Amino acid sequence: MKPPRLFLKIFLWFWTTLVLSALSVAVTFLFSHPVTRAQWHRHWIAGLIASALVCYLLARYLTLPVVRLRRAARELAEGNLHSRALGTNRRDELGDLVRDFNVMASRIEELVSRQRQLIYDISHELRSPLARLNVALDLARERKGADPSFDQMEHDLERLNDMITRLLTIAQLDGAAKPLAMSVVDLSELVAQVVHDAGFEARHRDVTVTLSADPACSVVGNAELLSSAIENVVRNAIHYTDVGTTVEVALKSELLTRRVTLSVRDCGPGVPDTELTRIFLPFYRTTEARDRKSGGAGLGLAIVDRVIRSHGGSTGATNRPPQGLEVRISLPSSPPDN
Amino acid sequence: MLCRVRELSNTIELAGWDRMDRVLIVDDDLELCALLRERLSTENFITDAVHDGPTGVQKALSQDYSLVVLDLMLPGMGGLDVLRAIRMRSSVPVLILTARGEDVERILGLEIGADDYLPKPFNSRELIARIRAILRRAGRSTLAGEPLAFEDIRLDRAAREVQVGGAPLAMTNAEFAVLDILLQNVGQVVTREQLTESVLGRKLGPFDRVIDVHVSNIRKKLASRQGANHIKAVRGSGYVFVSRAEAR
Numbered sequence: 003m004k005p006p007r008l009f010l011k012i013f014l015w016f017w018t019t020l021v022l023s024a025l026s027v028a029v030t031f032l033f034s035h036p037v038t039r040a041q042w043h044r045h046w047i048a049g050l051i052a053s054a055l056v057c058y059l060l061a062r063y064l065t066l067p068v069v070r071l072r073r074a075a076r077e078l079a080e081g082n083l084h085s086r087a088l089g090t091n092r093r094d095e096l097g098d099l100v101r102d103f104n105v106m107a108s109r110i111e112e113l114v115s116r117q118r119q120l121i122y123d124i125s126h127e128l129r130s131p132l133a134r135l136n137v138a139l140d141l142a143r144e145r146k147g148a149d150p151s152f153d154q155m156e157h158d159l160e161r162l163n164d165m166i167t168r169l170l171t172i173a174q175l176d177g178a179a180k181p182l183a184m185s186v187v188d189l190s191e192l193v194a195q196v197v198h199d200a201g202f203e204a205r206h207r208d209v210t211v212t213l214s215a216d217p218a219c220s221v222v223g224n225a226e227l228l229s230s231a232i233e234n235v236v237r238n239a240i241h242y243t244d245v246g247t248t249v250e251v252a253l254k255s256e257l258l259t260r261r262v263t264l265s266v267r268d269c270g271p272g273v274p275d276t277e278l279t280r281i282f283l284p285f286y287r288t289t290e291a292r293d294r295k296s297g298g299a300g301l302g303l304a305i306v307d308r309v310i311r312s313h314g315g316s317t318g319a320t321n322r323p324p325q326g327l328e329v330r331i332s333l334p335s336s337p338p339d340n
Numbered sequence: 341m342l343c344r345v346r347e348l349s350n351t352i353e354l355a356g357w358d359r360m361d362r363v364l365i366v367d368d369d370l371e372l373c374a375l376l377r378e379r380l381s382t383e384n385f386i387t388d389a390v391h392d393g394p395t396g397v398q399k400a401l402s403q404d405y406s407l408v409v410l411d412l413m414l415p416g417m418g419g420l421d422v423l424r425a426i427r428m429r430s431s432v433p434v435l436i437l438t439a440r441g442e443d444v445e446r447i448l449g450l451e452i453g454a455d456d457y458l459p460k461p462f463n464s465r466e467l468i469a470r471i472r473a474i475l476r477r478a479g480r481s482t483l484a485g486e487p488l489a490f491e492d493i494r495l496d497r498a499a500r501e502v503q504v505g506g507a508p509l510a511m512t513n514a515e516f517a518v519l520d521i522l523l524q525n526v527g528q529v530v531t532r533e534q535l536t537e538s539v540l541g542r543k544l545g546p547f548d549r550v551i552d553v554h555v556s557n558i559r560k561k562l563a564s565r566q567g568a569n570h571i572k573a574v575r576g577s578g579y580v581f582v583s584r585a586e587a588r
Contacts, residue, residue, distance in 0.1 A: 137376055144379070144382055198577075
């Protein structure tokens with residue numbers, strides 16, 4: 003927490019001015035009415051305290067709207083678009099500023115939500131022609147027989163499908179669609195299921211997936227979304243780990259902090275240290291290892307991050323020596339007996 | 341008028357090919373329906389397509405069809421309502437088409453009694469494979485076999501009927517098939533892979549929860565009669581049917 007500099011400045015200016023002017027009045031007064039030393043001291047201290055109080059209130063009156071504006075602006079920057087500044091009742095310029103700020107915030111919220119809605123609607127609408135293309139392609143295959151260009155078309159159709167699905171998930175998490183249905187989810191069981199299901203894919207790459215889980219880790223959330231988020235992280239690890247290595251999945255319940263932590267560690271090339279926070283951004287991919295050849299559109303971890311944040315949790319990634327990436331997910335555990 | 345003519349021609353066609361399975365498609369996308377009908381006809385299916393909910397319900401209940409392909413995203417009367425209306429009167433197999441990402445709708449659809457689902461956009465070969473698998477199972481379960489009985493639960497394959505304590509209990513085709521397998525293996529774990537392969541006629545996909553919804557439906561139905569949980573989940577592998585003594 004930084005010291006309230008503006009407040010201190012205003013306070014000291016006013017106080018110094020007030021004290022100096024009081025002193026000059028006192029000096030002229032003293033020449034006409036001599037007082038004892040004790041009386042002089044008493045007046046002096048009383049004056050000092052009274053002026054300090056007045057200046058404190060004045061400085062506070064002037065800086066409070068600024069503090070509130072700052073709080074609202076910061077919340078807005080963190081993504082809480084509903085955030086508005088308090089103190090719209092003032093009739094002065096500061097009140098105007100607060101009101102204008104709130105108008106601006108409403109406008110931003112409207113623009114962003116309209117943009118999200120647009121992404122959602124477009125992705126939604128794109129699915130109908132895609133569905134038709136899929137069937138038409140199959141009919142063409144049926145008539146013209148096998149042709150490598152059909153395979154390429156099918157492959158690209160699948161890619162488009164995947165991207166649209168993920169965009170829709172992101173739109174849903176950003177609040178463009180219906181609100182999420184939340185319930186108590188047994189994370190231990192969910193993770194066991196994900197690890198079990200991921201076995202199909204792991205065997206193809208001769209990768210072993212190990213799981214160590216504390217029993218009865220439960221969180222409040224949307225089971226489908228949590229499952230797809232964890233699936234994304236685990237599949238990502240299986241995808242990037244070196245052939246024949248192990249992916250370690252660990253689920254720990256921290257009683258003290260009332261959080262549940264999931265870590266997924268692979269033995270792959272990892273990610274450059276400077277890029278560690280950026281891998282959670284949409285359409286991110288590092289230049290070398292995670293190139294377009296690997297298939298995805300770089301939306302997987304972005305979805306993970308959004309899912310986890312919408313559950314009040316956090317995500318993080320670190321490189322682990324000697325090699326490999328560890329992705330951590332931390333979620334608030336659900337209160338017991340609920 | 342044109343529709344009427346087409347329906348008539350379908351009926352004539354049916355008279356000649358009564359071995360062919362009739363499939364009803366309920367989807368509001370007319371062009372997609374046309375493509376699908378064309379594609380399915382190359383696989384020897386007779387298809388009809390309707391584009392709104394009420395007609396869909398009416399046609400599905402007409403007993404002319406061995407399977408219904410139902411899009412859940414219908415305007416007006418939604419797909420879930422159509423499914424509910426069908427399930428109140430009929431156990432005709434229903435394959436639902438759901439939008440990818442709309443997981444809640446998918447689970448709800450399965451809970452209401454759909455047999456299987458396919459996310460849209462789908463691969464039409466996949467659709468054909470699923471239709472075949474469901475029809476194969478539906479055909480097989482009507483074959484006679486001696487009834488299975490365990491405690492007060494009785495499963496009659498010939499009549500395709502489940503009785504609990506002498507009173508019949510309504511089950512969809514898929515639920516019936518799951519219960520059949522579980523009752524054949526009382527006390528033994530049946531894996532989710534096995535259940536998916538024999539009930540849905542396909543491999544268990546990653547993050548595939550169709551079988552789990554069917555099992556949970558059976559559980560709910562049995563529990564409504566008996567208050568006992570006969571089907572236990574074995575974490576990470578499958579399900580086991582246990583006696584009433586073990587269930588409590």
